[in-house]
Amino acid sequence: MKSRSDAVGVVLLLVALLLLPLVLPVWVTGTAVYATIYAIAAIGLSLLMGLAGQVSLGHAAFFAVGAYTQGILVTRTAVPGLLAALIAVALAMLAALLVGLPLLRLRGHYLALATLGLGIILTVVAIETPFLGATSGIFGIDKPEFGGRRYDSPAEYLWLLTPVVILAIVGARNLVQSRVGRALGAVNDSEVAAETLGVDTFRLRLQVFVLSAGYAGVAGVFFAHWLAVVNPNSANFALSVEFLLMAVLGGLGTVWGAVVGGFGVEFLDEGLREVVPLVVPGATGEVQLIGFGIVLTLVMIFLPGGLHQAFRALTARRAPTEATEEPAAPDPGEGPLLAREGRPEPGTVLLSVRGLTKHYGGVTAVDGVDLDVAAGEIVALIGPNGAGKTTCFNMVSGVVEPSAGTVEVAGTRIDGRKPHVFAAARATRTFQNLQVFGSATVLGNVMVGRHLRSRVGLLRSMLGFAARREEREIVAAAREVIDLVGLTADADRPAADLPFGRQRLMEVARALAVEPDLLLLDEPMAGLSGAERRDLARLLRRLRAGGMGIVLVEHDVEAVLALADRVAVLDDGVRIALGTPQEIRDDPAVVAAYLGVDDDDPEAEQAVQALAEVTHDER
Amino acid sequence: MSDFLQFVVAGLSAGAVYALVAMGFVAIFSVSGVINLAQGEFAAIAGLSALSFTDAGVPLPVAMLLALLVVAVVAVLMQRLAIAPVRRMTTLVSIILTLGVSTALKALLLLIYGPQGRGLAPLPGSDLVIGGVSVRAQELWILGITAVVAVAVAVFYDRTVLGKALRACAEQPVAARLVGISPKAAATVAFAVAGLLGAVAGVLASPIQLTQWDSGLLLGLKGFVAATLGGLVSIRGAVLGGLVLGVLESLTAGYVDSGYRDAVAFVLLIVVLVARPGGVFGRHAEARV
Numbered sequence: 001m002k003s004r005s006d007a008v009g010v011v012l013l014l015v016a017l018l019l020l021p022l023v024l025p026v027w028v029t030g031t032a033v034y035a036t037i038y039a040i041a042a043i044g045l046s047l048l049m050g051l052a053g054q055v056s057l058g059h060a061a062f063f064a065v066g067a068y069t070q071g072i073l074v075t076r077t078a079v080p081g082l083l084a085a086l087i088a089v090a091l092a093m094l095a096a097l098l099v100g101l102p103l104l105r106l107r108g109h110y111l112a113l114a115t116l117g118l119g120i121i122l123t124v125v126a127i128e129t130p131f132l133g134a135t136s137g138i139f140g141i142d143k144p145e146f147g148g149r150r151y152d153s154p155a156e157y158l159w160l161l162t163p164v165v166i167l168a169i170v171g172a173r174n175l176v177q178s179r180v181g182r183a184l185g186a187v188n189d190s191e192v193a194a195e196t197l198g199v200d201t202f203r204l205r206l207q208v209f210v211l212s213a214g215y216a217g218v219a220g221v222f223f224a225h226w227l228a229v230v231n232p233n234s235a236n237f238a239l240s241v242e243f244l245l246m247a248v249l250g251g252l253g254t255v256w257g258a259v260v261g262g263f264g265v266e267f268l269d270e271g272l273r274e275v276v277p278l279v280v281p282g283a284t285g286e287v288q289l290i291g292f293g294i295v296l297t298l299v300m301i302f303l304p305g306g307l308h309q310a311f312r313a314l315t316a317r318r319a320p321t322e323a324t325e326e327p328a329a330p331d332p333g334e335g336p337l338l339a340r341e342g343r344p345e346p347g348t349v350l351l352s353v354r355g356l357t358k359h360y361g362g363v364t365a366v367d368g369v370d371l372d373v374a375a376g377e378i379v380a381l382i383g384p385n386g387a388g389k390t391t392c393f394n395m396v397s398g399v400v401e402p403s404a405g406t407v408e409v410a411g412t413r414i415d416g417r418k419p420h421v422f423a424a425a426r427a428t429r430t431f432q433n434l435q436v437f438g439s440a441t442v443l444g445n446v447m448v449g450r451h452l453r454s455r456v457g458l459l460r461s462m463l464g465f466a467a468r469r470e471e472r473e474i475v476a477a478a479r480e481v482i483d484l485v486g487l488t489a490d491a492d493r494p495a496a497d498l499p500f501g502r503q504r505l506m507e508v509a510r511a512l513a514v515e516p517d518l519l520l521l522d523e524p525m526a527g528l529s530g531a532e533r534r535d536l537a538r539l540l541r542r543l544r545a546g547g548m549g550i551v552l553v554e555h556d557v558e559a560v561l562a563l564a565d566r567v568a569v570l571d572d573g574v575r576i577a578l579g580t581p582q583e584i585r586d587d588p589a590v591v592a593a594y595l596g597v598d599d600d601d602p603e604a605e606q607a608v609q610a611l612a613e614v615t616h617d618e619r
Numbered sequence: 620m621s622d623f624l625q626f627v628v629a630g631l632s633a634g635a636v637y638a639l640v641a642m643g644f645v646a647i648f649s650v651s652g653v654i655n656l657a658q659g660e661f662a663a664i665a666g667l668s669a670l671s672f673t674d675a676g677v678p679l680p681v682a683m684l685l686a687l688l689v690v691a692v693v694a695v696l697m698q699r700l701a702i703a704p705v706r707r708m709t710t711l712v713s714i715i716l717t718l719g720v721s722t723a724l725k726a727l728l729l730l731i732y733g734p735q736g737r738g739l740a741p742l743p744g745s746d747l748v749i750g751g752v753s754v755r756a757q758e759l760w761i762l763g764i765t766a767v768v769a770v771a772v773a774v775f776y777d778r779t780v781l782g783k784a785l786r787a788c789a790e791q792p793v794a795a796r797l798v799g800i801s802p803k804a805a806a807t808v809a810f811a812v813a814g815l816l817g818a819v820a821g822v823l824a825s826p827i828q829l830t831q832w833d834s835g836l837l838l839g840l841k842g843f844v845a846a847t848l849g850g851l852v853s854i855r856g857a858v859l860g861g862l863v864l865g866v867l868e869s870l871t872a873g874y875v876d877s878g879y880r881d882a883v884a885f886v887l888l889i890v891v892l893v894a895r896p897g898g899v900f901g902r903h904a905e906a907r908v
Binding site: 049053054055057099102103105109110112113114116117118120121124128237241244248276280282283284285286287288289290291292293294295296297298299300301304 | 654701704705707710711712714716718719720721722723724725726727729730734833836837840843844847878881882884885888889892893
């Protein structure tokens with residue numbers, strides 16, 4: 001845990017859970033036991049929704065797997081309670097793994113519907129299966145015993161739960177603030193950008209989903225011991241909605257919100273069961289659903305960020321983050337930059353593209369493009385609007401699947417693979433349409449770029465202290481590349497507040513944080529001032545001197561001809577020329593391609609002028 | 620063989636009901652990108668309110684029409700009160716929001732009608748036996764009315780100005796606004812259409828499957844599965860998806876175990892999504908950036 005408010009929260013919760021049972025009426029303590037148990041499940045669901053951007057509408061299913069397993073093991077076998085609990089939680093996680101493995105690969109929200117279906121099916125299976133006790137379920141589950149002590153009063157059970165819920169909170173908070181949490185936060189802002197920095201979205205989402213099922217399983221274990229009975233109701237729809245409401249009411253992805261939501265909803269549940277039958281005579285069954293449905297709807301309409309949002313609005317102090325007028329001058333040196341041990345020698349082919357083709361319906365956007373890029377050279381890709389430059393980048397970086405052709409990076413075929421495979425081959429890119437992680441600072445954005453250069457996983461992230469040293473290294477490395485592009489003064493500002501041009505520079509820094517051998521830049525000069533352009537050009541030359549291979553898509557033909565070692569020209573998806581800047585200047589086909597486009601296109605006119613002027617000067 | 624045909628006939632009539640619900644999902648999703656989890660509740664409200672009307676002495680056909688009207692009003696109110704005020708509507712938000720609405724509607728039905736299930740009187744007609752296969756009159760009504768409704772909906776979207784405008788709204792919201800189609804009006808019409816479709820499913824299915832406060836939950840889920848089989852944006856795909864799901868369920872219940880009937884939809888959903896994310900009958904959608 002990093003922040004002081006977390007520590008304050010833990011102490012307050014600890015005091016409340018330990019002392020309040022001594023003074024509160026027994027029924028309140030009893031409800032607090034349920035609230036604490038459900039809050040554990042709600043924390044897991046909140047992580048799933050906040051971090052993985054996915055929702056489970058049948059989270060009670062995993063709760064039920066945990067509860068049933070625990071019930072069966074302790075009533076019918078000699079397995080000790082603690083071991084039974086481990087098995088129960090593992091089974092809940094296994095269930096999530098089996099559901100998530102096929103479904104989390106897909107874009108969209110099929111997991112939501114599949115989990116809803118899972119909850120329904122588990123209820124049906126539980127009712128129909130004699131082994132699971134059919135409608136009466138598993139009963140006779142004893143209260144747990146530890147150290148010769150039986151925890152059977154509400155107060156004692158709450159004390160037993162206290163360390164568990166605290167650990168659940170601390171682990172979740174650590175995870176949110178860790179390398180994994182940062183990567184998933186980035187995915188929620190821009191999946192494609194996070195993946196080109198090496199984040200394997202599917203893998204991380206699956207891990208978080210399995211973890212959230214584990215939380216539900218833990219809750220199920222404690223539920224089984226407390227109620228002494230597990231029946232099909234523990235998988236039912238009403239409980240899933242209750243978990244969802246807890247997470248949504250507290251604020252998605254906010255761990256503390258889920259705890260507050262857990263207590264709020266559980267007391268709402270108790271209250272509604274009392275009040276609704278008084279208002280509507282003869283009401284029986286799941287009457288509390290009326291309140292759940294209405295509150296859930298109202299929160300989504302009026303307070304989509306949950307109580308967390310309301311809390312932030314109340315306590316926010318407006319600390320204006322003033323724009324720095326001029327960016328601090330970037331590192332003024334001239335020597336090679338970001339060379340690394342083990343990088344291929346200059347001249348070694350890093351990227352090899354053969355016959356790259358993309359059809360959209362009947363339109364061929366890119367047609368049989370060949371291109372090689374070596375370490376230590378800058379290759380520019382130019383051409384009129386719509387020539388297919390960005391589509392080429394998208395196919396090379398795995399953002400778009402090619403219709404035909406091959407892409408090799410450092411000798412490995414990667415065409416058709418996802419962007420994180422491209423990044424794993426030490427290659428990354430920036431975007432023409434900026435893909436800024438809007439919910440993070442500049443530093444936070446660039447730190448995501450260190451994803452592949454660090455390795456703390458989910459479990460060590462949750463432990464917190466195990467990840468601390470690596471976090472410090474990530475921050476130091478991120479600040480280093482921020483300095484290189486001249487954004488030192490902006491490092492701690494929210495990235496979304498930056499002017500357009502500096503967001504572009506930030507994307508360059510983010511890409512450099514990956515320590516790539518091959519860097520693809522899609523119009524890095526657009527929106528930059530004259531001074532910033534010169535600084536960026538100098539930076540690129542120094543990176544080249546360090547042995548990096550760089551591919552540039554750029555509209556500013558003048559800048560490109562001055563910077564690049566070789567230039568490839570695309571027109572209508574076809575590579576019409578490839579050569580040194582001098583050869584390209586002298587190539588009549590290139591001028592014709594630019595002249596052939598719409599006369600009103602100012603960029604084309606500039607390009608023709610640039611070609612002509614340079615040619616003229618040299619004669 | 621006659622067993623097999625019998626299962627297929629029963630499956631087709633159940634599938635026709637799923638098809639109606641599935642078309643409701645498509646009607647809303649294709650216009651506003653909202654996955655409406657209250658779609659099944661539209662059917663439950665229709666069944667139960669039609670029962671209220673017949674209890675009050677209203678003739679069956681009139682009661683059914685009144686129920687359609689009630690649900691259309693509920694659907695439009697839902698759009699206006701719960702969907703329209705949300706400024707940043709993502710699919711995730713729409714799922715949670717409409718789950719809230721559907722939960723509230725379910726609970727309201729529970730408070731009004733209690734937990735017992737009841738069935739509407741079947742539509743008139745005598746049951747048939749063709750080649751050893753018996754077909755109930757209600758099943759013929761279901762198949763016939765679903766066929767008429769499906770054709771009407773398809774014609775509405777493909778041939779009428781209003782239907783084309785709705786599609787335009789989904790594909791080109793800015794352009795649609797420029798030529799004078801308001802997305803707000805389009806969303807309202809979409810919800811009304813979806814409400815009517817769900818209501819038709821509800822009044823037709825009630826005599827066979829009984830209606831109770833939470834029958835919308837399973838019906839809605841299966842309707843969604845059927846719509847997904849069709850790619851979620853195709854009316855024809857939704858109809859086909861519903862029929863296939865109904866027949867597979869019926870065959871599973873007949874040849875394997877009736878307890879597994881409700882598992883079919885779920886398994887089918889996973890298999891289809893993994894094999895063909897664009898839907899079996901839908902166009903293959905391409906991810907673009």
